[in-house]
Amino acid sequence: MAAVLPLDPSTAHARSASAAKPRGRGFSFGKYREIIIAVAFFLLFDLGVLVLNFYTSFKIDQDTVAINLAGRQRYVSQRIARTLLELDAARAAGQPYRPETLAELRAGAKIFELSRAAFKSGATLPGGDGKPVFLDAVTSERGRRLEAEVDEIWTPYHRRLQPLMADGFSPQDLSAALAYSQANNIRLLNIANDFVTETQAIGASRASTLRMVQTGGILLALLNFAFILFKFLRRLQTSDAAIDAANEENREILQSVREGLFLITPDFRLGSQLSRSAHALFGRGLAPGQDFFALLAPLLTEKDLSDAREYVQLLFAPHVKEALVQGINPLSEVEVAVKNRLGQEQARHLSFHFNRVAENGAVRHLLVTVQDISARIELEHKLQAERQRSQKEFAMLLKAIDADPATLRQFVSRAESDLLEVNGMLRNTSAAQGEAAILRHIDEARRRVHALKGDAATLGLETLAGQAHAFETALDQIRQGGHPADLGSALLALPLPLEDLLGKVAALKSLAGQQRPAQEAPSSSINTMLASLAEEVARDCGKKVKPAIAMGALLDLPPPQAALAREIAVQMLRNAVTHGLEAPAARSAHGKDEAGRVSVQLSRSEDEWLLTVRDDGAGLSAARVRRKLLDLGWYSAGQLEAFDERQIVAHIFRPGFSTADGVSLHAGRGVGLDLVHANVQKLGGRLTLASTPGAYTEFRIRFAA
Structure with a gap:
């Protein structure tokens, strides 16, 4: 499909410009001269305003220091006057002078003297936090006048305070200093207040100057910016229409295409433009810049992801021929799990196709096209499944053709009769009969279908056996359904698979009527079929078996008894191979031959028949049966303690009981031995079991001749 490469808005103007002139043309100063000059002026204005701003801010900081120290000078003058009064009060009371009062007086006089000198000629002195600060001399006319007035008062004041700076001063020295302080303190305070006001006025003036500089700079910068903006907008005006048209075309394309379209960059991130379908194909919202x-x-799986990364890296290598690597694209057909609008995971098949976007020999992007090929893959799978089904049915017909005609006719007759009976039972079952009645009907249907599966497997009719197995699964699911009303409604889903089974049996019935005569004796035929069944079950279970079958006497039984005995033999044989024999490795570990031995023999004494099935496997474990009963929740641990081993082992014949770890074609449903038990009852026989752990298991069924 032809696709238009999406444009990135951030580069659209550059691309439109490059389309209007030949590639490779150098930068033109004349074309952008006005904008460059305006930008230079803008930077110059900014630099000038910045320098003035720094200078004025520095001076404001100095003014702040002056304001703080002027305020401190005013405060110190009052502290000196107060300490003099405290000292005089102590003298009048005849008390000694307090050291902290003397220290405060001397420190205050020292700080006032340092501040006065700094305001007069500039100096470094301790700040409010004790750290040294530099104070410029006062330069304003009013400030110099006020400083002179301070000198006029402070000089004689400081001279009278000098005797008090050392210990041992006389009361006359204190009286002289106190008298001068009381006479001049108010005047000194007023001058100090005026001096603080003057320093504040100087700071306010500098702040006003800073605001004027900043305002003027901003106005100039705004005018310059307006000029730049005007020029820039005029130059963009002609290209905007082309960009808008290209973007609209891209948008329409990306909105309408069914494929996922997007670019990936050399650092493997998504470009800014993505088709609407891409979000739906990935089952999530995509965003530009995503990895x-x-x-x-x-x-993807970890291996598929690693292969995809290596492939994309190859595509970004300009020396690698694109046509040569297209055939090794690991993402040409991948199965992914994405979530639909309801948040449910769905399996999809996506196809990723990559095309280079190159410029001047370098790969700038990869254009990724993503298609949903789920419908095609599903159709291919259906065709493959139909082809396999046809092959299996053809193989089944070939097996049926090779089967003994009499045996095949007997099988078809039994299968048709059993399926019709199952159909009748299920048709006449309803929720009104109660859960117990429904479960009885379902259990009987399971026995019939399980027997059909065993007979089909004996004849090698794998397709029919597989369908019977699937029908068993449906019956099991209904049996575990719960409420009787749910059971009754679930039965409505069974007619279709049952009808399909009847259709297969009808085809075999038609074939049996046209079959060629048997080539081997009937007794040999049944032995061969059971031996083949044992080998097939062993092969499916990963085991080896040496069957010894002697069922020729089956032909001497009346047809009803022969059918029951045959079903018992089939089920017991399958059970012996599946549950009795160990895997080859386990047998070797216990010193046994890798191939287990299973014998099935039917013989007659004077007044009874004896059917024996024996295997040399692991034997029957009562402890394992006990654990399984506990896992199934059929009994509590206390109840199981009351059973002896014989009672425990007897549960293997109960419907639904199986020691298998899972359900397979040959085991796990708990129907085989249940069917054996039911058939033994129909024969009016009795069943005995003998087993030695690690050595053998033997079943004996005796019934009247």
Whole structure:
């Protein structure tokens, strides 16, 4: 499919410009001269405003220091006056002078003297936090005048305070200093207040100057910016229409295509433009800049993701021929799990196709096209399944043709009769009969179908055996359904698979009527079929078996008894191979031959028949049966303690009981021995069991001749 490469808006103007002039043309100063000059002026204005701003801010900081120290000078003058009064009060009371009062007086006089000198000629002195600060001299006319007035008062004041700076001063020295302080303190305070006001006014003036500089700079910058913007907008005006048209075309394409379209960059990230279908194909919202492989990580296996990364890296290598690597694309057909709008996971098959977007010999992007090929893959799978089904049915027909005609006719007759009876039972079952009655009917149907499966497997009719197995699964699911009303409604789903089974049996019935005469004796035929069944079950279970079958006497039984005995033999044989024999490795570990031995023999004494099935396997474990009963929840541990081993082992014949770990074609449903038990009852016989752990298991069925 032809696709238009999506444009990136951030580069659209550059691309439209490059389309209007030959590639490789150098930068033109004249074309952008006005904008460059305007930008230079803009930077110059900014630099000038920045320098003035720094300078004025520095001076404001100095003014702040002056304001703080002027305020401190005013405060110190009052502290000196107060300490003089405290000292005089102590003198009048005849008390000694307090050291902290003397220290405060001397420190205050020292700080006032340092501040006065700094305001007069500039100096470094301790700040409010004790750290040294530099104070510029006062330069304003009013400030110099106020400083002179301070000198006029402070000089004689400081001279009178000098005797008090050392210990041992006389009361006359204190009286002289106190008298001068009381006479001049108010005047000194007023001058100090005026001096603080003056320093504040100087700071306010500098702040006003800073605001004027900033305002002027901003106005100039705004005018310059307006000029730049005007020029820039005029130059963009002609290209905007082309960009808008291209973007609209891209949008329409990306909205309408069914494929996922997007670009990936050399660092494996999604481009800015994505088709609407891409979001739906990935089952999540995509965003420009996402890592492509992080997006694929939840959808692919670790190996597929690694192969995809290596392939994309090859495509970004310009020396690798694109046509040569297209055939090794690991993402040409991948199965992914994505979530639909309801949040449910769905399996899809996606196809990723990559095309290079190159410029001047370098690969700038990869254009990724993603298609949903689920419908095609599903059709291929259906065709493959139909082909396999046809092959299996053809193989089944070939097996039926090779089977003994009499045996095949007997099988067809039994199968048809059993399926019709199952159909009748299920048709006449309803929720009104109660759960117990429904379960009885289902259990009987399971026995019939299980017997049909065993007979089909004996004849090698694998397709029919598989369908019977699937029908058993449906019956098991209904049996576990719960409420009688649910059981009754679930039975409505069974007629279709049952009808399909009847159709297969009808085809075999038609074939049996046209079959060629048998080539071997009937007794040999039944022995061969059971031996083949044992080998097939062993092969499916990963085991080896040496069957010894002697069922020729079956032909001497009346047809009803022969059918029951045959079913018993089939089920017991399958059970012996599946549950009795160990795997080859386990047998070798216990010193046994890898191939287990299973014998099935039917013989007659004077007044009874004896059917024996024996295997040299692991034997029957009562402890394992006990654990399984506990796992199934049929009994509590206390109840099981009351049973002896014989009672425990007897549960293997109960419907639904199996020691298998899972359900397979040959075991796990708990129907085989249940069917054996039912058939023994129909024969009016009795069943005995003998087993030695690690050595053998033997079943004996005796019934009247």
